[in-house]
Amino acid sequence: MFGLIGHSTSFKDARQKAMDLGYDHIAEGDLDVWCSAPPQLVEHVKVVSAIGKTIEGAYIDSCFVPEMLSRFKTARRKVLNAMELAQKKGINITALGGFTSIIFENFNLLENKQVRNTTLDWERFTTGNTHTAWVICRQLEINAPLLGIDLQKARVAVVGATGDIGSAVCRWLSQRTGVSELLLVARQQQPLKDLQKDLGGGRVLRLEEALPEADAVIWVASLPKNLQIDKSKLRKPCLMIDGGYPKNLDEKFSGSGIHVLKGGIVEFFEDIGWNMMEIAEMDVPQRQMFACFAEAMLLEFENCHTNFSWGRNNITLEKMDFIGEASLRHGFSVLRLQPNNLQAA
Numbered sequence: 229m230f231g232l233i234g235h236s237t238s239f240k241d242a243r244q245k246a247m248d249l250g251y252d253h254i255a256e257g258d259l260d261v262w263c264s265a266p267p268q269l270v271e272h273v274k275v276v277s278a279i280g281k282t283i284e285g286a287y288i289d290s291c292f293v294p295e296m297l298s299r300f301k302t303a304r305r306k307v308l309n310a311m312e313l314a315q316k317k318g319i320n321i322t323a324l325g326g327f328t329s330i331i332f333e334n335f336n337l338l339e340n341k342q343v344r345n346t347t348l349d350w351e352r353f354t355t356g357n358t359h360t361a362w363v364i365c366r367q368l369e370i371n372a373p374l375l376g377i378d379l380q381k382a383r384v385a386v387v388g389a390t391g392d393i394g395s396a397v398c399r400w401l402s403q404r405t406g407v408s409e410l411l412l413v414a415r416q417q418q419p420l421k422d423l424q425k426d427l428g429g430g431r432v433l434r435l436e437e438a439l440p441e442a443d444a445v446i447w448v449a450s451l452p453k454n455l456q457i458d459k460s461k462l463r464k465p466c467l468m469i470d471g472g473y474p475k476n477l478d479e480k481f482s483g484s485g486i487h488v489l490k491g492g493i494v495e496f497f498e499d500i501g502w503n504m505m506e507i508a509e510m511d512v513p514q515r516q517m518f519a520c521f522a523e524a525m526l527l528e529f530e531n532c533h534t535n536f537s538w539g540r541n542n543i544t545l546e547k548m549d550f551i552g553e554a555s556l557r558h559g560f561s562v563l564r565l566q567p568n569n570l571q572a573a
């Protein structure tokens with residue numbers, strides 16, 4: 229059985245969802261009430277892959293909302309309680325979706341193995357970042373040529389280059405795709421220099437320096453909402469792959485002739501018959517999902533019950549090959565630019 233741990237995109241959405249599900253007492257509560265609300269297993273689902281393999285899974289809402297990010301103890305408790313519930317339900321492999329994997333890593337939850345009388349078994353969880361990194365790379369490889377961008381001659385900026393997903397994307401783009409030049413963007417300089425050394429190339433730039441030079445930009449950092457970008461200085465065409473969470477680049481570039489693609493999203497080959505992706509605001513919630521969620525499904529399809537994506541900067545090209553091949557075989561495809569997006573230039 230696979231599991232997905234997720235959360236609503238805002239407190240307002242969470243209340244609406246709780247109301248729809250009949251949890252009126254929680255829906256009406258204020259943020260303090262939500263801070264003490266336990267995780268809920270809201271849905272069970274059965275999925276048959278493109279090669280006929282059947283698996284079962286469950287969606288657990290952690291009852292975390294982004295408004296709780298500044299409440300360190302609450303955020304930590306929400307993630308650990310959801311993981312405990314997944315383990316108690318006997319789920320073999322569970323993906324940490326949305327902010328939950330960031331909270332797990334950044335708040336160092338590895339030190340919190342004991343949750344009440346449950347000893348968490350890390351082998352049962354995955355961040356899903358290997359599949360996310362592979363999907364983002366394929367999205368670039370498939371969509372850039374549709375805009376007339378020849379990747380062998382292109383400069384590709386990776387914003388969040390030193391992160392878990394960003395560093396894997398950089399390795400793939402330099403070794404497999406063969407882009408002309410990588411522009412490496414993050415805030416801390418030493419990890420950038422280390423990455424540049426590992427890659428044997430790439431140029432370290434500040435965001436405002438990299439953007440005007442880039443034919444494509446991969447965003448794999450959670451950036452501040454008020455980030456200002458001078459759209460007039462960007463190249464045209466420019467492909468923006470919005471791999472961060474939440475996905476809010478569309479609004480920043482609307483009407484500017486820049487092509488924005490939601491990054492790290494996959495589509496299953498047929499309707500799944502679940503409601504859980506409506507919470508995640510997918511355009512086609514019956515088929516589309518975050519690649520990190522799909523990784524848990526893929527590991528279950530493959531009987532690979534292990535913490536496949538775990539820790540920071542451990543993603544290898546071989547692991548990306550494995551999960552990418554499984555993704556295609558079981559019926560997932562990566563999200564592409566839509567016709568209205570292709571005409572935006």
Ligand code: NDP
Pocket residue numbers: 326327330356357360387388389390391392393394413414415416417419448449450451452471472473474491492493518519520540
């Ligand atoms: P990490 O924490 O490992 O990496 C974050 C990266 O972003 C680091 O390189 C960090 O470097 C950089 N960064 C952070 N803030 C800024 C900033 N203001 N300006 C420039 N760089 C910045 O995160 P992950 O790799 O695990 O995840 C990356 C993003 O992808 C997250 O937003 C996550 O939510 C999202 N994600 C999306 C998924 C999907 O859509 N399917 C699935 C999983 C994750 P530094 O601190 O030095 O700036």
